[in-house]
Amino acid sequence: MKKKFANLYLVLVEPKGPLNIGSIARLCANFDVNELRIVSPKCNIISLEAKKMALRGQRYLDKCLIFNSIEEAIFDCDLIIATCGRNEIGKDSNFESPEVISKWILNFDQVKSLAILFGREDQGLNNNELLLAHKVLNIPTSQKYSSLNISHAVAIILYELNKSFNENLEKEKEIFNLASPKEIKDSFLEIEEMLIKVGYLLEHTSIAKISKFKKYIFRASTTTHEMNTIRGIIHQIKWYLNNSRDN
Amino acid sequence: MKKKFANLYLVLVEPKGPLNIGSIARLCANFDVNELRIVSPKCNIISLEAKKMALRGQRYLDKCLIFNSIEEAIFDCDLIIATCGRNEIGKDSNFESPEVISKWILNFDQVKSLAILFGREDQGLNNNELLLAHKVLNIPTSQKYSSLNISHAVAIILYELNKSFNENLEKEKEIFNLASPKEIKDSFLEIEEMLIKVGYLLEHTSIAKISKFKKYIFRASTTTHEMNTIRGIIHQIKWYLNNSRDN
Numbered sequence A, B: 001m002k003k004k005f006a007n008l009y010l011v012l013v014e015p016k017g018p019l020n021i022g023s024i025a026r027l028c029a030n031f032d033v034n035e036l037r038i039v040s041p042k043c044n045i046i047s048l049e050a051k052k053m054a055l056r057g058q059r060y061l062d063k064c065l066i067f068n069s070i071e072e073a074i075f076d077c078d079l080i081i082a083t084c085g086r087n088e089i090g091k092d093s094n095f096e097s098p099e100v101i102s103k104w105i106l107n108f109d110q111v112k113s114l115a116i117l118f119g120r121e122d123q124g125l126n127n128n129e130l131l132l133a134h135k136v137l138n139i140p141t142s143q144k145y146s147s148l149n150i151s152h153a154v155a156i157i158l159y160e161l162n163k164s165f166n167e168n169l170e171k172e173k174e175i176f177n178l179a180s181p182k183e184i185k186d187s188f189l190e191i192e193e194m195l196i197k198v199g200y201l202l203e204h205t206s207i208a209k210i211s212k213f214k215k216y217i218f219r220a221s222t223t224t225h226e227m228n229t230i231r232g233i234i235h236q237i238k239w240y241l242n243n244s245r246d247n
Helices: A018-030 A048-062 A070-074 A098-105 A150-168 A181-197 A203-219 A224-246 B018-030 B048-062 B070-074 B098-105 B150-167 B181-197 B203-219 B224-246
Strands: A007-013 A035-039 A065-067 A079-083 A113-118 A135-137 B007-013 B035-039 B065-067 B079-083 B113-118 B135-137
Touching: A007 A018, A007 A070, A007 A150, A018 A035, A018 A048, A018 A150, A018 B150, A035 A048, A035 A070, A065 A070, A070 A113, A079 A098, A098 A135, A098 A150, A113 A150, A150 B018, A150 B150, A181 A203, A181 A224, A181 B224, A224 B181, A224 B224, B007 B018, B007 B070, B007 B150, B018 B035, B018 B048, B018 B150, B035 B048, B035 B070, B065 B070, B070 B113, B079 B098, B098 B135, B098 B150, B113 B150, B181 B203, B181 B224
Parallel strands: A007 A035, A007 A113, A035 A065, A079 A113, A079 A135, B007 B035, B007 B113, B035 B065, B079 B113, B079 B135
Antiparallel strands: none
């Protein structure tokens, strides 16, 4: 995650699956999260199962901060987003999508610390807990089976945050290396000559067909290097044609 | 997932973690995937571990189709996207983000079946396997530790596809007319033969050069009609070569 925030914290509330916690630790490493915080864990967070899933994210388990209440875990944070898996999105619900929330966060210039709050695997966060957050985030899923594994919800949200942040930075420009129209035109003189020679094109109807080819070459964003490769092929075919005739 | 495609398939290549397979089955249910397909599984896909993670996605394990090769698993599909976790995104890489690929897919109106291909947990897909797909997808992650768990990659990609599809219900669509990987593969057998014959390629070094060509053809979003045109040219050159020799 680019340094949009001084700190990005994930806060898990009463997690009970060590596989999930380990998986989330790995995701913290995958997306440069600053800290993993856990409120009242219901399992051994440094068990073998957790470590097995964490792989190179294990430092997040080792350095994990444990709290007794959500308030303690988030009250040094500027901005708090809660997540909710329930599908009962009514008219007056204030649930928003990961993308909308990511873009909303980017409106602010000086967020020092962002906490994202994940509820219990089975019951999520209750209504009072949701009210501890500035916004509530909900990931759109199948109406038939909406319940995501918690680590998958974490993956999607970190991906979306990371994406929005990167988009928001000044984009790096591509190196300009497209074949010039002149290079393409010159190459096509040779291509046309060869195709007439082998009988693929007839001289009086070749213009239309060659135009289509040129459009294809432009559409493909063909580079100078690629155009030269095509030209090299044509040269070789011509050479072979001349050579085999002499034999 | 809205009914954008008649069918959306996930194809796992040689997976060896039953927890991962179970997790992915659950995600199939979360995002209304049509079918889970597995090429040469390296573990018991209906083990207790897999079922434990699948929960209400277990029907995807029960009905999972098993194949001996990637080709068999995808050749009834119109559009094939491969995923790649490697971070070596060089200058000439054609890896694209989930968002870019989702939007690209949505340009087409009549994709009957989309297959998304996921490689081995440890080694991913090799370069030849990547060339079986129209596009290669890469999820941007931390440069320090880019390797996502496979089920998290699945979650992110299904989320992004689902989101893009929902956003994009009213745009005008192009008709789906891309050349299939099989058409491209078959054409390249003929192209390679011709280029070896005229001395442009040497047999023992041709694979690398032909791979570059294939990437170019995929990048250009080559249609079936265009691929057939290229093939027609090759046929004509071959005919001429044979003919001029007889003289």
